[in-house]
Amino acid sequence: MSTSIRILIADDQKLIRHALSVLLDQEPDMQIVGEAETRTEALTLARTLNPHIVLLDPAISENTGIEVLPELLRHLPAVRILILTNIDDEELVFRALQNGAAGYLLKTLAPGDLVQAIRATIDDGTPLHPRIARRMLHRLLTPSLQTETQPRLTLREREILHLIGQGYSNREIAQKLVITQFTVRTHVCRVLKKLNLNNRTQAALYIAREQHKQENGSHPKHLSE
Incomplete structure (x- = not known):
């Protein structure tokens, strides 16, 4: 800044x-x-x-x-x-x-x-x-995450969620995806709302937890279209 x-x-x-x-x-x-x-x-x-x-x-x-x-x-x-x-x-x-x-x-x-x-x-x-x-990684962040059925994310939303999980900032995501920071912020807000998360910290922990589940043979439904 x-x-x-x-x-x-x-x-x-x-x-x-x-x-x-x-x-x-x-x-x-x-x-x-x-x-x-x-x-x-x-x-x-x-x-x-x-x-x-x-x-x-x-x-x-x-x-x-x-x-x-x-x-x-x-x-x-x-x-x-x-x-x-x-x-x-x-x-x-x-x-x-x-x-x-x-x-x-x-x-x-x-x-x-x-x-x-x-x-x-x-x-x-x-x-x-x-x-x-x-x-x-092993702690459910919200009660709603205990269910298997989750709101579906669009391809772009999933892409941004994974980049958040890798530690990318909005500016870095915008550069990587060749979109504006405003567009990134809009997508981030939608992802947080859909997954009932409060902030990016919870989003990063959420995607890390889901990746951990995938590595152990569980495939979260909300990440597939």
Whole structure:
């Protein structure tokens, strides 16, 4: 993107917030616009500062912290929320993705990998910690995915879904298929709606899971015309 990536850091630990701020402010295309210590601060600052990315540790809330995701997305539908936490809990990962998180990363991540993950998210990527991604392949993302009968996807929609699964951004998909980014976004929205998915992260996990099923002898009906 032509402007700096505006980042809001929401973490209950001051030391972590400071370290992230120092790290990311060194990047020429990134700008830390605010820091939040609590759920209330995160919501207030997000509405005021309009960030592109919220780096969120669920520990900012007295509960799980996941309940802040739909609140943020309700006020800022375009914001990308990246979970950055020490909590490696399958149920929390599942709930975060279900509630619209663009990615789920652990604080054991290398600094350079975090920077890349932020850029990938802005470019429509789907960053997940590798260990988490492997586990999520075997977890149904929505109740509707438990059924064998799925809405049929067009050839173009299937093509785009597979490219999302390979980590392509909208821009890269547009270049590869020689279509406009607007057309890609339209197809992506249709795919998400048909498969009852919330975001590209879920779409990437979905296609990875279906490929895993195919490799083990199961052929999903929704991928055939």
